[in-house]
Amino acid sequence: MMIVIPFLLLLGCGQSEQSSEGTTSEKKVRWKMASTFPGSLAQIGTLGVRLQDEVNKVSGGNINIKYFEPSALVPPLEIFDAVSTGGIDAGWSTPGYWAGKVPALQLFSSVPFGPPASEYMSWIYFGGGKDFYEELYARHNIKGILCGIIPPEASGWFREEIKGPEDLKGLKMRFFGLGAKVMEKVGVSTQLLAGGDIYPALELGTIDSTEFSMPAIDLELGFYQIAKHYYFPGWHQQSTFMELMINLEKWNSLSETQQAQIEAVCGDNIRHAISEGEAIQGPALKTLQEKGVTLHTWSPEMLSIFEKGWNEVVTELVESDEDFAKVWASLNEFRTNYKVWKELGYIK
Missing domain, CATH: 3.40.190.10 (Periplasmic binding protein-like II)
Incomplete structure (x- = not known):
């Protein structure tokens, strides 16, 4: 026993050092994120600031995505091009602003007479919407991640x-x-x-x-x-998605763990957005x-x-x-099938 215990202690120390090396071996990320919205604005701005803060926490400080106010890096309506070319690392916005570049992206922002948040999210994650969304952005060298959703607007x-x-x-x-x-x-x-x-x-x-x-x-x-x-x-x-746009080359340079950390925070941002948005x-x-x-x-x-x-x-x-036709057909088909459940399951 006097021989075995020191051996086990040494083994444990070795594993600890190895684990520590594995954690610190990932390249630290220091990105600049331009925003379409002021960081002080409820939800559409504060969710972007929350993303910055939560990613830093979840990654143990390994990923720092710094939020910049509108026009601090580029004008708000030029974020798409800046992210696409790599002029900036990332952007915080909503897909509807890029209608002039990719008309189909409007269907991932908000839809007139469209679905509430729960139904919209169901189509995105289980009806094929996410695949269309990512494909449209990838053509422009952008990784798009839906990262918040807000309640109905006034008209x-x-x-x-x-x-x-x-x-x-x-x-x-x-x-x-x-x-x-x-x-x-x-x-x-x-x-x-x-x-x-x-x-x-x-x-x-x-x-x-x-x-x-x-x-x-x-x-x-x-x-x-x-x-x-x-x-x-x-x-x-009736509901509007917020998004994190990342230069695709920068995204691909991340480890799988780093990518998962960012996506996990965006998922949590959606939870936070739904509950806060209804409360205020x-x-x-x-x-x-x-x-x-x-x-x-x-x-x-x-x-x-x-x-x-x-x-x-x-x-x-x-x-x-x-592209608009394909995405619209997907959303329309999903909503048609969902309608049966919606009418049976929910109080009108």
């Missing part, structure tokens, strides 16, 4: 009450994604502005109205100071009402007009873009 801030479709005609409005194309069908002139540019444009009259996000975020941006009529539901964004809307709505905001819901007639416009838009996009 617009207006200076005057909207009593019918005629009140929309001729309005200049900031609008995002596929919903913008629908608004154009009903006579609205739309433009895409980054979050920080919206309030000044609204204040100066460059735009007449705007949509941006959910109540908790819209409250922070102060739109209520200019427009007092706030409309629901957000038919154009009630207090925000109460505050907005106290500030004189009138909450409106669209009439069934107006929602029908928007849905008719969406059906026209999606038909045009399917006919004009092969």
Whole structure:
């Protein structure tokens, strides 16, 4: 025994040293991540900051993905190209911003009259959506990872009450994604502005109205100071994915463990986003009402007009873009099959 015990102790020390060497042998990652959104903005910004912090913890400091505010590295709407070329290591955004480059990516951001978070995620992870998403980005030398999802948005801030479709005609409005194309069908002139540019444009009259996000975020941006009529539901964004974009060569240079650590944190970010996103809307709505905001819901007639416009838009996009057609067919088929369970399993 006097011989065996020291031997075992030495063996244990050797294993400990070997394990330590295995942990530290991975190349340390020090990346810069440009963001489309300010880090202080609820969810769409704070989830990116949370990603930075949690990846650092989970990796034991081995992976540092530093969050940079909009325009600190590149302008918000140029992040796609910068990540693709390797000009920056990573980006924090939502896929809908890249419609002009890859129209099909819009279907991974939000879909008018589309699925709530649970159904959307089911299609992504168990209906083939993730494969399409990763393939579309890989063509542009980008690794895309869905890394958050937020609850329904409001559908617009207006200076005057909207009593019918005629009140929309001729309005200049900031609008995002596929919903913008629908608004154009009903006579609205739309433009895409980054979050920080919206309030000044609204204040100066460059735009007449705007949509941006959910109540908790819209409250922070102060739109209520200019427009007092706030409309629901957000038919154009019933749920919206956030994403981490990484230069594909940089991603491929990581070890399997490092890749798994980043993906695990993004999965946890989605859990955090769903629970937080639902919790913070009630207090925000109460505050907005106290500030004189009138909450409106669209009439069934107006929602029908928007849905008719969406059906026209999606038909045009399917006919004009092969990738969009493939992704839309996949999502549509999944939703058709899911509908049976949705109607049977959930209280209406």
